[in-house]
Amino acid sequence: MRDYEQETAFLGEWGPFQRTIFFLLSASIIPNGFNGLSAVFLSATPEHRCLVPAGVNLSAAWRNASLPWESLPDGTLAESRCHRYRLALIRNFSARGLSPGVDVDLGELPQEPCLDGWSYSTDLYHSTIVTEWNLVCENDWKGPLTSSLFFVGVLIGSFVSGQMSDRFGRKLVLFSTMAVQTGFSFIQVFSSSWEMFSVLFLIVGMGQISNYVAAFILGAEILGKSVRIIYSTLGVCIFYAIGYMLLPLFAYFIRDWRMLLLALTAPGLLCIPLWWIIPESPRWLISQGRIEEAEIIIRKAAKQNGILAPATIFDPTEIQELDSHKQRAHNFLDLLKTYNIRTITFLSVFIWMIISVGYFGLSLNTPNLHGDPYLNCFLSAIVEVPAYVIAWLLLQTLPRRYTMASVLLLGGVVLLLIQLVPTDLYILSIMLVMLGKFGITAAFAMVYVYTSELYPTVVRNMGIGASSMASRLGSILSPYFVYLGAYDRFLPYILMGSLTVLMGILTLFLPETHGVPLPETIEQMLRLKGLKYKAAFHTTRLSRSSDPPKILSSTSL
Template sequence: MAFPELLDRVGGLGRFQVLQIVALVTPILWVTSQNMLENFSAAVPRHRCWVPLLDNSTAQASVSGDFGPSALLAISIPLGPARQPHQCRRFRQPQWQLMEPNTTATNWSDADTEPCADGWVYDHSTFTSTIVTTWDLVCDSQTLRPMAQSIYLAGILVGAAVCGHASDSDGVDISPGPPLDDDLECLGLQLRAHPDRLCGLRCAQLEDAAAGCLCPLLPLLCIFVWSPPTPVHFRWLPESARWLLTVGKLDQGLHELQRVAAMNRKKAEGDTLTVEVLRSAMQEEASGDQTRARLGTLLHTPGLRLRTFISMLCWFAFGFTFYGLALNLQALGSNIFLLQMLIGVVDLPVKIGGLLLLGRLGRRLCQASSLVLPGLSILANILVPHDMEVLRSSLAVLGLGSLGAAFTCATILSSELFPTVLRMTAVGLGQVAARGGAILGPLVPLLSVYGSWLPLLVYGVVSVLSGLAALLLPETKNLPLPDTIQDIQKQSVKKVTHNTAGQSILRSTWL
């Protein structure tokens, strides 16, 4: 009797598993909210240089009787892109000649201007305070904002590695974070097959839009969103029974399994378990897994190398494009509250639709289309004028919404491409690639100094090329999950034999 059979005896799908899912998904909702809330906490409002004629009460009073605010703005701030007041430069001296009828606002040189030496004036009509206005992360310091986002996402990557190692060595309760995979043993085969589907169908985007609308008025709400319910949810998380049995803590493992049986109303079955039964089950499971798979196997085995690289590329493209755009919604439209809300509204139906299409169109085609379609939407947004706000927002929602389906497809396709002995290693590599893309994605807007269209071009090209590369993967629809590396090689041999036979038949018919 192996461990899955032990779990079936105490209940593989019951009240305990329902509470387990709630305890696992709740922290993920909080983490996602923290990621997306930066659209509001780090928003960049309209701003201009501080100038005495406009912002010093004494200087303003001396000339206010002769000139209005718009005239004082024209002689103090040069025009920048889109014929709007420049956000990062001001005139060294008031350009009074601009008040003359025959003088245009373009009759000045760079020598007449200087950086904002006395600070900036921000438009607080939408956001009363953000980290940008607090620390003046604009103009020469604007690179610090995306760098802060990348550092935060890099911390998530490091934290995942540290928490995963801690959970493997010290257990879930001692681990500083709520790792998902360490408790999947308690979920049973019915729910364990696709745990990421359960966690992927979340509506944190809607939470962020609502929180973003209220944060300017209720700063304490931001603190609430940034405070995960870790102490509360740890009370519901059990220690991993399989981990306890693996490290030799049979008594504690028996206690956890009996706890599962009691909550699933199978206390009688739980009472029949003994330490000897558990020891026998773990010995049987250990004897059935003689293959030690390593990371290098994915990179050196001919049948797995291409699958590994393309799978990692698809994961990277998702993280790179999604986080690059989702954390910079201001580049896609002026009303970021509406954009965030619409993205949250379409996220759930798009992911459900992706799950349905996986069974009809196949894994490979769904993975490719879920990356090519967002890429084309992003590239199309380059050609749309900024004054066509509705069209730009629609393309942005279509692109980011479709990337949600890309996450679902990548999760399922990765779990079906690789044999059992390497499956979690391959999926882990893909998630690392996604985190790496998420770290690099927020830095791409720095290329806008060379052209406002360049960041969107990079995002679109990466997404499209990755989607086309996914077409090189084999189709896994209706195929049994491979258990060993030999199963992968047999699939490749069958494919080559089938293609060769088909070509031979075609030649003989032609002749």
């Protein structure tokens, strides 16, 4: 049997059928932008202070002096968030007519926790899960854990989604996981405890990534080669960024977390009609021996494009003959087989993990920046669009390792510079954060293509899968990088910046793949030679030297 793309070449590359698939599948990713970073506002921590009950008989002077002062991470002084002067004692002083700071030295007074709860500012948020269940002070670790549990769900979903998709089909998994994401988000609205909310958030994370991966694969398998690369690097990513941009818009007008979550969940219902428009992957159907169903889809596509399909598209006898020639099965241990592939695997795993820490750490940290958190979140989202476009343009013409190392070094260095900016120049600090986000996002877009070109065909899916799993571990850790800002506001940027710079340097030790034929076997992989590029010894030529360079996206495998 000839190549699938040769068999379906009569459809063309960019007809009405392909445009419909491109835009509808890309649009189905928009809710992922909502859910993926909704914790930015759902679990935001507003300004708060210990509550002194209104019914307590205190003079105005003692009520104003009932809270000790503490130094915040930014160096300013504020009333304590987690302690108050012992209420029974100051009530006694008030009853005796003693004055704070005059008759009584406040520095000598014993303190106690916020036994009566907290008073939360409603200037930015009317309610969040933090104010709902008092996730502050001794319970402040629950906030970042909520986000981490979502990413644990993403880790689990990324592990099982590929297997489910291979077994049950791309379309069924796509819409089933959309239903999981939308359905469990809706149940979250009625959460009665933090524990219930967090467990449901984990399940939403499983649906969120499975939906994303299924749409990615389905589009890559239906669309032609020239459109597939644009779909993989621009279509899905930019529509995800559009959803991310709409998140602060929803949050700005809806300040209650339950109503906000309901508003973010509702657009998922708009994907229901897509079931009757988006077809199953013909490639997957052929792999399952369901050739007639695949032909029906191709004929409908030809009709939509105004093209007459040939009498016979796929020859069942040739497909059976092709299936009889199977290569030796490979496993994960093949990624550690030789020094060369082992080193590339370790480098790829660490690079993916740190890029993920930087991306999600900066995204989740936007409420902690100076200024309006809604505007900061929008800027963090909109900067991704030029990052994806520039990453795509750079991948077309420039060497991979130098390009990716450059954007990583850019992102890391500007994050390290933030600590040098004076406190009153907060606009400059925000600009540096966004520039860092730009560099890390561009690296995130590039690393998919670069990694897919490093590994040979026989283990390429496993190599990308291992790197992707490491990326999920990075996203799980990212909320705790943000959490460190409660102790020192520069610490998250120092850690993320230092690690990103390190990854940029390590990228230079990887082999260059631009303009080099893709390796088919482990022996044909490019050799790791530090900063010096050296091609691998090829026992057979993969292609003529005059062949054009191949650029492969991980989703086109």
